[in-house]
Amino acid sequence: LSALWYDYDWTQVKKTISALKDSGIKNIDLIGQDPCWTDDLPKLLYKYFKNDTMHQIPRRMKFGVDGKCLKLDPLMKEFSAQQQVNYISPTDIMCNDEGCITRLGDTIESLTGWDSGHFTSVGSVYLVSQFSQFNYLTGW
Numbered sequence: 001l002s003a004l005w006y007d008y009d010w011t012q013v014k015k016t017i018s019a020l021k022d023s024g025i026k027n028i029d030l031i032g033q034d035p036c037w038t039d040d041l042p043k044l045l046y047k048y049f050k051n052d053t054m055h056q057i058p059r060r061m062k063f064g065v066d067g068k069c070l071k072l073d074p075l076m077k078e079f080s081a082q083q084q085v086n087y088i089s090p091t092d093i094m095c096n097d098e099g100c101i102t103r104l105g106d107t108i109e110s111l112t113g114w115d116s117g118h119f120t121s122v123g124s125v126y127l128v129s130q131f132s133q134f135n136y137l138t139g140w
Helices: 012-020 041-051 067-083 090-094 121-129
Strands: 029-030 087-089 099-101
Touching: 012 067, 029 067, 029 090, 067 087, 090 121
Parallel strands: 029 087
Antiparallel strands: none
8 A cells, every 4th residue: 555645644544454454455565655855856956966066966865855754654654563564664765864865877767756756667666676675564
């Protein structure tokens, strides 16, 4: 289960989880909020580049990360445990103390996102490839 959670009353996913369990589905993965940006990622990277004295385009960046998205992750982890479902954290996959991943290579095609809520194909493939390492199995 995945969504742009901060746009919704995300706790209502509890009803969907109950319906899935009632229909016999036992292994449910709840995918948390993706890290999101305050503007389109290419625009933010350009602003960063323009203001950086070395004119670098960072692979990770804190500039422009939307904090409201990051704040949901611990709440959703706790919620998942309460609902007895597995939790996958895109925030843990894409972000660390240095910031969130902006690109995976040196071309425009390697950018991880286009806007505040959508990954590029490259970003999506990378994110999903990491799911097994960042799946907080609850053992339910």
